[in-house]
Amino acid sequence: MLTSVDSIPLQSLYTIDLRSNLLQGSLPIPSNSTTLFFISHNNLTGEIPSSICNLTSLIMLDLATNNLSGEIPQCFRNITSLQVLDMRHNNLSGNIPTTFSNGSSLSSLNLRGNKLEGKIPQSLTNCKQLEVLDLGDNHLNDTFPVWLGTLPKLKVLSLRFNKLHGPIRTSRIENMFPELRIIDLSYNAFSGNLPSSLFQHLKAMRTLDPSMEASRYGGDQYYQDSIAVVSKGYEREVVRILFLYTTIDRSNNKFEGHIPTIMGDLIALRVLNISHNGLEGPIPSSLGSLSLVESLDLSSNHLVGKIPSQFASLTSLEVFNLSYNHLEGCIPQGNQLQTFENNSYEGNDGLRGFPVTKSCGTTYAVSGQLDGEESNSEFLSDFRKAALMGYGSGLCIGISIVYFMMSTGKPIWFARIIVKLEHKIMMGRRKKQRRQRNCRRRNNH
Numbered sequence: 001m002l003t004s005v006d007s008i009p010l011q012s013l014y015t016i017d018l019r020s021n022l023l024q025g026s027l028p029i030p031s032n033s034t035t036l037f038f039i040s041h042n043n044l045t046g047e048i049p050s051s052i053c054n055l056t057s058l059i060m061l062d063l064a065t066n067n068l069s070g071e072i073p074q075c076f077r078n079i080t081s082l083q084v085l086d087m088r089h090n091n092l093s094g095n096i097p098t099t100f101s102n103g104s105s106l107s108s109l110n111l112r113g114n115k116l117e118g119k120i121p122q123s124l125t126n127c128k129q130l131e132v133l134d135l136g137d138n139h140l141n142d143t144f145p146v147w148l149g150t151l152p153k154l155k156v157l158s159l160r161f162n163k164l165h166g167p168i169r170t171s172r173i174e175n176m177f178p179e180l181r182i183i184d185l186s187y188n189a190f191s192g193n194l195p196s197s198l199f200q201h202l203k204a205m206r207t208l209d210p211s212m213e214a215s216r217y218g219g220d221q222y223y224q225d226s227i228a229v230v231s232k233g234y235e236r237e238v239v240r241i242l243f244l245y246t247t248i249d250r251s252n253n254k255f256e257g258h259i260p261t262i263m264g265d266l267i268a269l270r271v272l273n274i275s276h277n278g279l280e281g282p283i284p285s286s287l288g289s290l291s292l293v294e295s296l297d298l299s300s301n302h303l304v305g306k307i308p309s310q311f312a313s314l315t316s317l318e319v320f321n322l323s324y325n326h327l328e329g330c331i332p333q334g335n336q337l338q339t340f341e342n343n344s345y346e347g348n349d350g351l352r353g354f355p356v357t358k359s360c361g362t363t364y365a366v367s368g369q370l371d372g373e374e375s376n377s378e379f380l381s382d383f384r385k386a387a388l389m390g391y392g393s394g395l396c397i398g399i400s401i402v403y404f405m406m407s408t409g410k411p412i413w414f415a416r417i418i419v420k421l422e423h424k425i426m427m428g429r430r431k432k433q434r435r436q437r438n439c440r441r442r443n444n445h
Helices: 048-052 076-078 122-126 145-152 261-265 285-289 311-313 372-393 393-406 412-444
Strands: 015-017 036-038 043-047 058-060 067-070 084-086 090-093 108-110 115-118 132-134 156-158 165-167 182-184 187-195 225-230 232-239 246-250 254-257 270-272 278-282 295-297 301-305 320-321 324-328 351-354
Touching: 048 076, 122 145, 156 225, 261 285, 285 311
Parallel strands: 015 036, 036 058, 043 067, 058 084, 067 090, 084 108, 090 115, 108 132, 132 156, 156 182, 165 187, 182 246, 187 254, 246 270, 254 278, 270 295, 278 301, 295 320, 301 324, 324 351
Antiparallel strands: 225 232
């Protein structure tokens, strides 16, 4: 295990791989002939010297997971041969270099987990070979960079955990983000409606290519791209970014309006997370067409209505969260849906059926009977209410009502009265929950 960079001969080496040692001190600069330089996962400190830009033959530079500080040298634009630039998880500050030049060979740029601020440089549109762009976990303050959609090969875009804001506006350009497979905009302050026009352009998410099932992009035998994604309820760092992580994550923003029906056309999706926003209206039944989706999170919005029955056909689901909305009615029953526990549905007072209640029963459909203690308690409650009704109209009428209920087992007209009373109670609870959530959001912001 190496601990000092001073004793390492770096001259006349084309490939230098010093990853995962205990190296300390400042960043060493190898000879100009070096093409591959890997020195990640050490404890290097200090600034990146501008002399590193003299390595005009450099193809891959991996400085990730050190303690490097200061600004990123602007002169990186001079290294037109550079294909991979990985500086994630350092203490770099200042702005992202603004002068990415035409003819750039850059295919992967990873600056995640630093203290970078300012805007996303529009000169990135000059990097026509760019496939992976990860600027997450910084302090960038900008609007959505829709112009990145002109990059013909961009497959991964992560802007999570920044200070990005405003509505997502789309361009009139016909072919936007044609190859995009992962887009993570979570934990920002984006607002407005989810843009249907953007989803129309995501060609790679709208088609299934069997030849891609076993393929992967991002790297070769020396270097593998990685990205942090929230999948199946947990954040994980995916190395060798696989095709199966086709992902849209727009959680923890300020989006509002309805969920676009067109999202159901993104049939290649494996992960869809639009939780913790202000979305409203019903859940579109078209989402039941996402046959490959493994993680679906619509929690903590203002969604109303019933859960689409089409969800029962989502057999690939491993994570399913509809909690803390205003959903009601019967929970669809299907092989996969029956594997989820109550926490997938909590905070929706109007939902009935497994696993929230033993059955959908008479509460809304007013047909059939509940078994066991639930059935007995419901009957006794009905009995008492019917007797009270009879008290004002005469004992004979009251006994007649009770006899009718006992003989038919289907007191439809009477159950409707109970449903109305229950509805008033439920609406009161919803108003209370809404006030509590608004208080929590104001405190968080």
